[in-house]
Amino acid sequence: MKDNFKSGFVTIIGRPNVGKSTLMNHLIGQKIAITSNKPQTTRNRIQTVYTDMERGQIVFLDTPGIHQAKNKLGEYMVNVAEHTLSEVDVILWLVEPSTFIGAGEQHIIKQLKKTKTPVILIINKVDTVEREKILEYIDAYRKVFDFAEIVPASALREQNLDTVVDVIFKYLPYGPMFYDEETVTDQPERAIVAEIIREKALHALDDEIPHGIAVYIDRMKERRGQNIIDIDATIVCERDSHKGIIIGKGGSMLKKIGSNARYEMERLLDTQVNLKLWVKVRKDWRDSELMMKNFGYNK
Ligand code: GDP
Ligand code: K
Ligand code: MG
Incomplete structure (x- = not known):
């Protein structure tokens, strides 16, 4: 292990269906979290591990979406998601490629303002939009929150995921390996x-x-x-x-x-x-x- 090895916890948040589970699966190169086009697919906190022996180890937490709860399961899911924000080293916030920042996004911004954790905004699914539009989306989001970084990407088509990993390492603290090299998840x-x-x-x-x-x-x-x-x-x-x-x-x-x-x-x-x-x-x-x-x- 190198002296400048980094390690830490990264949570992936965002509204239902923005591609959180897809991003996590593609980053670690293995399907651990299930995905679907239905909201509330992810219920529990799932932990996965990305290890680069040269740079460090990222432990990803794929959380259920942050939204308004409708029943006990909903309450549980929201709790899991909001609790995580202050415990992690980096927050990845995934959004749809759009200039529209609605009530759901405002709710998330409110939660983000309560923490000091650096927030990296991932504008996902850029494979579905025209390239020229991307700057407008970045601009719209830059105005509403002080992001550590803003990265356009496509989780599904694996576009710009190297950059996502690079910026995560930029904000991770120096630290030990939490898991051995082979571990990809804590899920039995x-x-x-x-x-x-x-x-x-x-x-x-x-x-x-x-x-x-x-x-x-x-x-x-x-x-x-x-x-x-x-x-x-x-x-x-x-x-x-x-x-x-x-x-x-x-x-x-x-x-x-x-x-x-x-x-x-x-x-x-x-x-x-x-x-x-x-x-x-x-x-x-x-x-x-x-x-x-x-x-x-x-x-
Ligand atoms: P989650 O609810 O945020 O975890 O979202 P999922 O990972 O379950 O994905 C929701 C849907 O969006 C699935 O049908 C994915 O295939 C799709 N999706 C995720 N990422 C991308 C992307 O980068 N581009 C496109 N076109 N679709 C995506
Ligand atoms: K989903
Ligand atoms: Mg999910």
């Missing part, structure tokens, strides 16, 4: 597997249901001497009608979710996966702290 395999199933369900289902689902792993076991893992998992939803939709005609929807999830698990775990899925109804679990704890959303 079981949690990642559950999240993969939740992602495939989000992708396959209509807008109404996904907010109300949780996934837990009943069993995850490697068959001795064989390159195969048996995984039993349960998708929890809030209504009987939702259960019907998740299962689908003749089980077709559940089959689709299962085979998409299995494909990705096999790539992640580098083994064959035998996945069995169940669906259960737990009415209003998002308003029950006890049930939330059960599904891994701990205060």
Whole structure:
């Protein structure tokens, strides 16, 4: 390790769907956080690690979005996000490429003004706009907050991500390695597997249901001497009608979710996966702290 090795914590904040999870996955070069075009895809704080033996180690915290809470799960998610701001060394704020700074952004600015942590603004998804417009967006944001840096980028197309890493290192303090070189996340395999199933369900289902689902792993076991893992998992939803939709005609929807999830698990775990899925109804679990704890959303 070098004398001038840097290390620290970086939180990625921003409104739902701006690309926070996508950015984190592409920065560390591995898909850990699930992504989808639906808001509130990310519920817990997920930690990932980027190590460059020459420069340092960045620990990223992918947080749920900062927004107005509607139920206990919402409150929990907002708490996790706002709490993180003062604990980290650098804040990455992701925004859509636009000059419009609305109520959601104003709410975030209010939170940012409470901390002394340097804020790097990432104007994401610049692959979707004309190059000439980017300066206007930078200008609009420069006026509303004193950013340490402003970087236009595309998380999805991996444009300008080297610059993102460079500016993060610029603001990180000198420090030790927190994790060994191979570590990419603090998430246990079981949690990642559950999240993969939740992602495939989000992708396959209509807008109404996904907010109300949780996934837990009943069993995850490697068959001795064989390159195969048996995984039993349960998708929890809030209504009987939702259960019907998740299962689908003749089980077709559940089959689709299962085979998409299995494909990705096999790539992640580098083994064959035998996945069995169940669906259960737990009415209003998002308003029950006890049930939330059960599904891994701990205060
Ligand atoms: P999060 O809610 O902020 O974590 O957002 P996600 O990472 O889940 O991404 C939301 C959606 O935006 C997904 O469909 C992504 O594929 C898409 N997305 C993320 N980054 C980019 C980008 O740089 N360009 C484009 N075109 N789409 C992006
Ligand atoms: K999302
Ligand atoms: Mg996310």
